[in-house]
Amino acid sequence: MSIRSQLVQRLREGRPAFGVAVPTGDLGAAKRVGDSEFDFAMLDMEHEGFDFPDFGNTLQWLISRKRAAASGNPFAGPTPIIRLPHTAGDDVTWIAQQALDYGALGVFLPYTESAEQVERMVAALRYPRVEPDGVLRGERRVWPKAAIRYWGCSSFEEYRELAELWPAEASGEIVLIAMVATAKGLANLDEIASVPGVTGLMFGAKHAWSAMGRWGKIDLDHPDLVDFRTAVLETSLAHSLVAGCSTTATPPGQSAAAADEDFVQRRIDDGFRFFLTQAAKPPVVT
Numbered sequence: 001m002s003i004r005s006q007l008v009q010r011l012r013e014g015r016p017a018f019g020v021a022v023p024t025g026d027l028g029a030a031k032r033v034g035d036s037e038f039d040f041a042m043l044d045m046e047h048e049g050f051d052f053p054d055f056g057n058t059l060q061w062l063i064s065r066k067r068a069a070a071s072g073n074p075f076a077g078p079t080p081i082i083r084l085p086h087t088a089g090d091d092v093t094w095i096a097q098q099a100l101d102y103g104a105l106g107v108f109l110p111y112t113e114s115a116e117q118v119e120r121m122v123a124a125l126r127y128p129r130v131e132p133d134g135v136l137r138g139e140r141r142v143w144p145k146a147a148i149r150y151w152g153c154s155s156f157e158e159y160r161e162l163a164e165l166w167p168a169e170a171s172g173e174i175v176l177i178a179m180v181a182t183a184k185g186l187a188n189l190d191e192i193a194s195v196p197g198v199t200g201l202m203f204g205a206k207h208a209w210s211a212m213g214r215w216g217k218i219d220l221d222h223p224d225l226v227d228f229r230t231a232v233l234e235t236s237l238a239h240s241l242v243a244g245c246s247t248t249a250t251p252p253g254q255s256a257a258a259a260d261e262d263f264v265q266r267r268i269d270d271g272f273r274f275f276l277t278q279a280a281k282p283p284v285v286t
Helices: 006-012 027-034 052-062 065-071 093-102 115-125 145-150 156-162 183-187 189-193 205-211 223-238 261-270
Strands: 017-023 040-044 079-083 106-109 175-180 200-203 242-246 274-277
Touching (some): 093 115, 093 145, 183 189, 189 200, 200 223, 205 242
Parallel strands (some): 017 040, 079 106, 242 274
């Protein structure tokens, strides 16, 4: 049973998981989210704060002894997933590798548009191993001292066993989420989802709205967004992946008073399993 990744734990059990963005270096936000009921935190290095020491501090302040004491689980706090500071088309995999070495338990890959981009990231996140077909795969380098401690492991061997991509490896606790938002990404959804090692697809409604050249208030029920969102869901289900989406139409840079619980419940009923919100707390759903 996974105890380090609350996100993987909930997804394994088929339960919805809720997360919120935390700007890297915003220690106040990290403390608030750490004590909240969110299942994961998307640590944003794309829009604010590309700084690894700040990233490390943010990871530490997400740890909530309050939640750990109340639950009896030392890893009860929200699972830290890094949002990379580049698009999938930029070949800077060292950033993802260094984030894992700090202790992150997954990667959001923004603006994913092709299988090749995902394959490159999968290779960067996995330690080398000989696959059943006899081919050596994986390019992650060895020196995750901070991650071993952050994960509470006693050795590199223990960490390496857990630091696998889920669900490609049943015991893995690292996720790779391909965020799709462009027409090219939509056209290539099936090949993106076919890459062994990817955990799920995330529909970026706000990014898609912008990529379509639209201005003004975001309409989550606009036919173009509905078609895109439906394609992400259907492709995810067809490939036994998890599908995710946002919970509000709140403009970027603003906080939502609350998540639209009716909207979220309908998306859960559709088959979506993980959600990002700009609200202060996760929605209450059945």
